[in-house]
Amino acid sequence: MLDLTHESFYREHHSWLTSWLRGRLGQCSDRAADFAQDTFMRILQAGSQPPELLQPRSYLATIARGLLVDHFRRQDQERAYLAELALLPEALQPSPEERAILLETIFTIDRMLEGLGPKVRQAFLLAQLEGRDYASIAAELGVSVSSVKKYMQKAILQCLMCL
Structure with a gap:
């Protein structure tokens, strides 16, 4: 009111x-x-x-x-x-119902990763959605494997805080 x-x-x-x-x-x-x-x-x-x-x-x-x-x-x-x-x-x-659920899941993941740097987001998505290992992610992003580990820790912590 x-x-x-x-x-x-x-x-x-x-x-x-x-x-x-x-x-x-x-x-x-x-x-x-x-x-x-x-x-x-x-x-x-x-x-x-x-x-x-x-x-x-x-x-x-x-x-x-x-x-x-x-x-x-x-x-x-x-x-x-x-x-x-x-x-x-x-x-x-x-199906249309599955599409709607998948889209809402994408939007939820995006909100959870909001505020993270682009490399952190990309590392997380490559690992979680494509099943890539840290070495291949590091090669694609042009960073060390230890950086990818730090990125993953940061992204996972962000997701846990959102839950």
Whole structure:
């Protein structure tokens, strides 16, 4: 439920944020409205009053920008996944339900590895998804086997912390 502080913050900035988002989404009003709502929901889910800000629009733009980045990254992952599936023979194609589960798993793994460096992420994915040994990963990444071991420790720790 909105209290007066949230409600006034919403009323004061919603129109501006929707317009700002429309400019970044190619004038798509519906998507801009959805992202604006998601932005304000993030603030509500934080469970506190909207912060007293000198530049509230900058604050809103930062939250909205993060939502856009997440959205476009998910789209890229989905496109890459579907492109790989297209290479499979029809008999090996997963069902729509399996596709949805696999895509959600990919998104979950991506969130778990968020914030790790590219080599750490790549080492982890090569080991876990392709079953590669540390020596071949080290050769591909141009690092030592001990670096790969450190990367794996870091990635596994990150995954455990997310669980």
